[in-house]
Amino acid sequence: MSEKLINVTLKVWRQKNAQAAGNFVTYEAKDVSVDMSFLEMLDVVNEDLILKGEEPITTDNDCREGICGQCGVVVNGRPHGPRHRTTTCQLHMRSFKSGDVITIEPFRAKAFPIIKDLMVDRSAFDRIIAAGGFITAPTGSAPDANSTPVPKKCSDLAFDAAACIGCGACVAACPNASAMLFVSAKISQLALLPQGQPERYTRVRDMIAQMDAEEFGTCTNHGECESACPKGVSLENIARMNRDFIKASLTYRPEVAGGGVG
Amino acid sequence: MELKSNVPDGPLETKWERHKFNMKLVNPSNKRKYKVLVVGTGLAGGAAAASMAELGYQVECFCYQDSPRRAHSIAAQGGINAAKNYHNDGDSVMRLFYDTIKGGDFRAREANVYRLAEVSNDIIDQCVAQGVPFAREYGGLLDNRSFGGAQVSRTFYARGQTGQQLLLGAYQALQRQIGLGTVKMHTRHEMQELIVIDGVAKGIVTRNMVTGEVRSHMGDAVVLATGGYGNVMHLATYAKGCNATAIWRAYKKGAAFANPCYTQIHPTCIPVTGDHQSKLTLMSESLRNDGRIWVPTKAGDKRPVDQIPENERDYYLERKYPSYGNLAPRDISSRAAKQVCDAGLGVGDTGRGVYLDFSEATQRLGAHKIEEKYGNLFEMYERITGEDPYKVPMRIYPATHYTMGGLWVDYNLMSTIPGLFVLGEANFSDHGANRLGASALMQGLSDGYFVAPYTVGNYLAGIKPGTRPSEDHPEAKAAEAEVQGRTQRILGIDGKETPTHFHRELGHILWEHCGMARNDQGLHKALDVLPELRQRFWENVKVPGSGADVNQSLELAGRVADFLELGELMCRDALERKESCGGHFREEWQTEEGEAQRDDEHFCHVAAWEYTGEGQAPKRHVEELAFENVHLATRSYK
Numbered sequence: 011m012s013e014k015l016i017n018v019t020l021k022v023w024r025q026k027n028a029q030a031a032g033n034f035v036t037y038e039a040k041d042v043s044v045d046m047s048f049l050e051m052l053d054v055v056n057e058d059l060i061l062k063g064e065e066p067i068t069t070d071n072d073c074r075e076g077i078c079g080q081c082g083v084v085v086n087g088r089p090h091g092p093r094h095r096t097t098t099c100q101l102h103m104r105s106f107k108s109g110d111v112i113t114i115e116p117f118r119a120k121a122f123p124i125i126k127d128l129m130v131d132r133s134a135f136d137r138i139i140a141a142g143g144f145i146t147a148p149t150g151s152a153p154d155a156n157s158t159p160v161p162k163k164c165s166d167l168a169f170d171a172a173a174c175i176g177c178g179a180c181v182a183a184c185p186n187a188s189a190m191l192f193v194s195a196k197i198s199q200l201a202l203l204p205q206g207q208p209e210r211y212t213r214v215r216d217m218i219a220q221m222d223a224e225e226f227g228t229c230t231n232h233g234e235c236e237s238a239c240p241k242g243v244s245l246e247n248i249a250r251m252n253r254d255f256i257k258a259s260l261t262y263r264p265e266v267a268g269g270g271v272g
Numbered sequence: 273m274e275l276k277s278n279v280p281d282g283p284l285e286t287k288w289e290r291h292k293f294n295m296k297l298v299n300p301s302n303k304r305k306y307k308v309l310v311v312g313t314g315l316a317g318g319a320a321a322a323s324m325a326e327l328g329y330q331v332e333c334f335c336y337q338d339s340p341r342r343a344h345s346i347a348a349q350g351g352i353n354a355a356k357n358y359h360n361d362g363d364s365v366m367r368l369f370y371d372t373i374k375g376g377d378f379r380a381r382e383a384n385v386y387r388l389a390e391v392s393n394d395i396i397d398q399c400v401a402q403g404v405p406f407a408r409e410y411g412g413l414l415d416n417r418s419f420g421g422a423q424v425s426r427t428f429y430a431r432g433q434t435g436q437q438l439l440l441g442a443y444q445a446l447q448r449q450i451g452l453g454t455v456k457m458h459t460r461h462e463m464q465e466l467i468v469i470d471g472v473a474k475g476i477v478t479r480n481m482v483t484g485e486v487r488s489h490m491g492d493a494v495v496l497a498t499g500g501y502g503n504v505m506h507l508a509t510y511a512k513g514c515n516a517t518a519i520w521r522a523y524k525k526g527a528a529f530a531n532p533c534y535t536q537i538h539p540t541c542i543p544v545t546g547d548h549q550s551k552l553t554l555m556s557e558s559l560r561n562d563g564r565i566w567v568p569t570k571a572g573d574k575r576p577v578d579q580i581p582e583n584e585r586d587y588y589l590e591r592k593y594p595s596y597g598n599l600a601p602r603d604i605s606s607r608a609a610k611q612v613c614d615a616g617l618g619v620g621d622t623g624r625g626v627y628l629d630f631s632e633a634t635q636r637l638g639a640h641k642i643e644e645k646y647g648n649l650f651e652m653y654e655r656i657t658g659e660d661p662y663k664v665p666m667r668i669y670p671a672t673h674y675t676m677g678g679l680w681v682d683y684n685l686m687s688t689i690p691g692l693f694v695l696g697e698a699n700f701s702d703h704g705a706n707r708l709g710a711s712a713l714m715q716g717l718s719d720g721y722f723v724a725p726y727t728v729g730n731y732l733a734g735i736k737p738g739t740r741p742s743e744d745h746p747e748a749k750a751a752e753a754e755v756q757g758r759t760q761r762i763l764g765i766d767g768k769e770t771p772t773h774f775h776r777e778l779g780h781i782l783w784e785h786c787g788m789a790r791n792d793q794g795l796h797k798a799l800d801v802l803p804e805l806r807q808r809f810w811e812n813v814k815v816p817g818s819g820a821d822v823n824q825s826l827e828l829a830g831r832v833a834d835f836l837e838l839g840e841l842m843c844r845d846a847l848e849r850k851e852s853c854g855g856h857f858r859e860e861w862q863t864e865e866g867e868a869q870r871d872d873e874h875f876c877h878v879a880a881w882e883y884t885g886e887g888q889a890p891k892r893h894v895e896e897l898a899f900e901n902v903h904l905a906t907r908s909y910k
Contacts, residue, residue, distance in 0.1 A: 027821060045545040047656075053550055053772070060770045060825055065817045068824055070338060072511040075553045076652065077436055078342040093655075100655045125482055126822040133459065136339050140451030144444035145403045149323040149721045150394070152401035156358065159412025169405040169430060172437060176341055200403050 015041045016108040022067055023115045028123050044104040051103055068127040076100040079175030083128045084115040089179035089238045097240040117182035121224045132178045134224040142216035143196040145205050164202045171198040173241040183238035186227030191235040193221050194251035195243045201254055211258035218255055273882045275895040278682040279383040284901050288387045292726055296733035303328035305737035309476055309491035311463045311518055313340030316696025317497030318442035319720025325449035332489055333455055336462045336513055341443040344511040348435025349556035351419055351427035352713040354392040359416050363424040365389045376704020377854035378904050384701045391722040392714050396428055398721055402441040406430050419710045427710045432556050432648045438713055463518040465751040466525045473692035474741050477751045484820040486755050488748035492740050493691050493728050500675035500697040504835045506779025508672040509554040515831035516838050519679050519698050527687040528880035530680035530700035533846035536707055536855045537788050538673030539605035542656055543625040552671040555649050557709050560598045562633035565589050567626050571616035577664055588612055593910050603706050603855050606670035610788050620667045629665035676703040680880040684727035693728055695719035705854025759819045762829050767812030771829040774809045778839055786843050791859040795847040806836040851875045872904050
């Protein structure tokens with residue numbers, strides 16, 4: 011069974027809070043089973059720290075099955091680590107070998123301030139969704155689900171965009187800390203569906219305005235976001251968003267509808 | 273304590289319609305004077321918060337995650353049931369109702385289940401309008417599949433990520449309200465106490481998980497949608513943070529806890545690999561539509577799969593249950609897996625696993641079709657195990673996945689504390705002793721979109737607007753002091769064992785004695801050792817750091833402290849329910865074929881437990897279940 015246990019050295023970013031200065035601290039993780047997930051390896055390191063009376067490493071995670079989007083650290087310079095299309099929680103230690111030095115850092119971006127250690131504040135994403143990332147359909151107002159057929163191709167493409175888990179790896183990977191992959195995924199999903207048409211052009215304007223207000227950077231076509239995305243959300247979405255944004259910008263005129271009498 | 277179900281009179285089919293008419297309405301201009309607190313942002317909580325804000329109430333909403341979109345509803349894979357009958361295969365509201373009652377082994381309230389089936393169709397309409405990308409046929413209409421023990425195709429799905437897409441729909445509706453200023457959202461806040469004033473729920477105490485601030489929030493009604501308590505088992509398919517603290521605090525403040533022993537074990541999880549394991553991952557049981565479950569016929573057969581000839585494989589579900597085969601309900605499939613592993617036939621390093629084999633389906637349908645249907649699940653399996661399920665069969669084993677028990681609620685989803693409503697998995701109401709596949713999403717959204725907005729309104733209509741107590745009320749201050757006291761006590765112990773250590777030990781005890789099969793002796797054993805474990809926790813737990821900033825071991829310790837108490841209540845309930853039904857299998861009560869044997873004469877009831885004080889035995893109350901529309905039958909899936 012010896013090949014199933016490895017020893018690795020961790021260099022982990024420790025930072026007490028948003029105001030404090032941070033630094034790397036080195037930990038040795040010994041006899042790590044390759045069947046462990048990356049976060050389980052950190053759990054074991056943390057158990058030792060607790061027993062020594064030290065504060066364990068703080069990291070955000072919840073579902074541990076790659077879908078909630080709450081986990082995410084930069085492992086050896088890559089958001090979510092070395093495995094393609096894999097969230098941090100789904101990364102397993104069999105991706106490493108004995109003697110490896112593993113550098114672990116938080117997602118870094120101006121719009122994602124560090125809260126503690128590897129935990130960052132991604133609430134900017136929620137505010138972008140609140141600005142327009144929805145279809146206005148109050149509860150109870152919907153027509154029968156089959157009253158509007160949706161071509162399978164549109165539905166499939168909408169799904170591909172909707173697979174985004176909102177983890178923020180795209181932002182962490184981008185040299186400009188741009189959020190355009192995240193924003194365009196939601197814009198694409200809703201723009202591809204008939205239900206999303208009425209608000210299509212106000213949505214793209216409102217969401218992009220909020221994205222800018224949150225001080226995310228701009229897209230300069232590096233494509234790092236797509237390669238870091240654990241769900242394979244495509245750059246095509248950014249192109250689709252840009253087309254809608256240009257159209258919206260050219261045709262937008264603030265108008266006030268006249269009300270009827272009565 | 274009196275358990276009044278408040279089920280409306282009259283025929284089953286028109287109860288909800290008439291009840292909606294009889295409920296009081298709140299004057300539109302008064303709605304904004306009421307504040308509703310919603311704890312939890314999964315399908316039930318997210319949908320309820322958004323819907324009530326749309327109606328005009330002030331809503332404050334709380335979640336422990338960093339965003340409402342993270343709630344664990346997101347991990348549901350398979351689908352959501354509805355009685356649309358789009359496939360023309362004989363489905364109806366009545367049939368969905370009947371299947372749910374039968375699947376629950378006749379231990380759910382008829383009227384609630386019928387309402388669930390009735391509003392199931394509205395849910396699909398609502399979700400499509402929100403832009404949920406359900407699977408579609410080439411003609412553009414919605415696709416359905418048959419799922420987990422159903423003989424009609426009534427399950428709507430979005431690849432293997434149905435929960436994610438439904439939750440994002442509810443989340444977006446909620447974010448819209450947050451943007452409009454009608455919902456005030458508190459992320460990274462954990463509810464730590466319920467504030468009860470003159471017997472009525474009027475607020476909650478939360479701990480801000482970033483700053484450590486403990487404070488009260490007052491409301492005219494409190495809605496708990498905080499999910500199930502399956503993490504009591506330590507290893508379960510729940511998210512790491514899922515916990516029972518909110519419902520446990522409510523229980524200790526007077527809300528009855530119903531059927532805590534009804535836990536569901538899901539048959540298709542990835543097996544445990546070792547002690548480091550932190551959680552278990554579920555593979556959607558939709559896999560059972562095409563996968564065949566088997567073990568070698570000889571104990572200890574360690575040959576690679578391709579060297580085991582067909583006649584030395586036991587497809588035990590197909591053999592024992594010819595008409596349902598691999599689609600037999602969850603409890604039956606799980607126990608069957610345990611039986612073959614107990615007999616030494618299990619596969620994999622640990623011997624706790626059975627094969628789920630797609631080779632026959634791949635030949636029949638082609639690899640591309642299998643990939644289209646299950647691609648994301650196969651990928652997930654490969655990531656976790658390092659094995660390619662296109663080449664070797666998956667290995668699966670049962671794990672705790674859902675809890676049917678929860679806080680007792682009446683037809684209006686109100687607990688035994690007036691003003692405290694409980695939605696989704698956190699309540700006990702709709703699934704009886706066993707939940708059918710693709711029904712959890714349905715119940716969460718039904719409660720959140722289509723039931724609570726009416727029934728909470730009806731409750732508020734009876735309260736004078738503007739009478740909400742302030743945060744300075746002595747009861748609020750007392751509740752805050754309780755929370756602070758508990759936090760300081762945990763931090764002050766400075767013992768020698770970590771919170772995880774206690775959690776794992778608790779899990780071992782419960783899995784062994786109150787898991788897939790229970791018996792009198794084992795339950796007594798658990799009830800002997802659990803108080804000792806609890807005492808050791810309070811003497812020897814070690815939590816470093818302070819309560820004044822992010823402290824994840826403190827958070828876990830608080831949750832484990834509550835699980836240690838809840839685990840005991842589960843065992844007590846399991847001991848008292850001297851019959852087998854659904855997810856509750858008592859070895860003393862089984863048929864000759866090893867199937868669950870109900871005792872309708874003595875146990876056709878809901879058991880609801882009342883907290884009576886520290887160190888005192890809780891009191892068991894009973895709500896008799898009347899079946900007026902279905903005949904109590906013995907479940908048979910042969």
